[in-house]
Amino acid sequence: MNDYMIGYGSLLSDYSRRTYSGIETVARPVLASGWRRGWTVRYGDEAATYAGVRPSAGPSLHAALVPTAITPELRHRERGYVFTEVDPARVHPDGEDRSALPVGRYWIVVNREQVRADDAHPIPQTYVDTCLTGCLETGGEARARDFVTATELWDAPWINDRDSPSPLYPRRAPANADERATIDRILADCGVLRYRRPG
Structure with a gap:
């Protein structure tokens, strides 16, 4: 059976x-219910x-369904998380393509612990850019806005390390x-850019 990652x-x-x-x-844009980023x-x-992510009965998680083998390289990349199997019935197509999703094993990576950013471990803008360029690829500005508005804890320490x-x-x-x-405009429009500090 094929494996699919729910990338968020x-x-x-x-x-x-x-x-x-x-x-x-x-990758294909999807909504996964039961999780909050x-x-x-x-x-x-x-x-x-x-x-x-944490379990949540709130809004669905905007994500991408990524067909991939669960390789040692992928496990190393996601070493801060536990690979957790997800019921495919809780994952739904998003975007223009509303055709049925593929049959297989669906996986999401879940935190080993929930730890808020602090001054010694800030949110890097380069990581935010990586996530949001992915959103722009799969669903344009609307999907990038969905990422921002459905993600918690933007008011934690957050550093602009783009030019570092x-x-x-x-x-x-x-x-x-x-x-x-575009990313900065979306962050500003969503009311979170004020939390970011210079690098």
């Missing part, structure tokens, strides 16, 4: 999937906080000037 962070980005995990398959994950070897010689996020997808401007 950096796996939203085609560049990130291909470059850092060798995943060449095409927030800035709540960190790795012991990285001074940053990333997106995680040593960005906090080592697996970033490059965002050009136009993409950066």
Whole structure:
């Protein structure tokens, strides 16, 4: 049976999937019920906080369904999480293609613990850019806005490391000037950009 990841962070980005995990398959936008995204994950070897999920009966999680084998490389990439099987009935097509989703095993990565960002482990803008360029690829500005509004804890420490010689996020997808401007406009329109601090 084929395996599919429900990607809700950096796996939203085609560049990130291909470059850092060798995943060449095409992702499809989906909504997964029962989960809420927030800035709540960190790795012991990285001074940053990333997106995680917690069980929630609230709004559905905007994500991408990624066909991929569960490889050792993917498990290392997602080492701060537990691979958790999801009932495919709780995952639904989103975007223009409303055809049935493929049959297989669906997986989501769930935090080992819920840890809010702090000054020693801020949210990196390079990670936010990676997530939001992925949203722009799969569903345009509307999907990027959905990501922002449905994600918790933007008011935690958050650093603009875009132009840093040593960005906090080592697996970033490059965002050009136009993409950066679009992302910042969306963050401002959604009322969260005020929390970001200079790098």
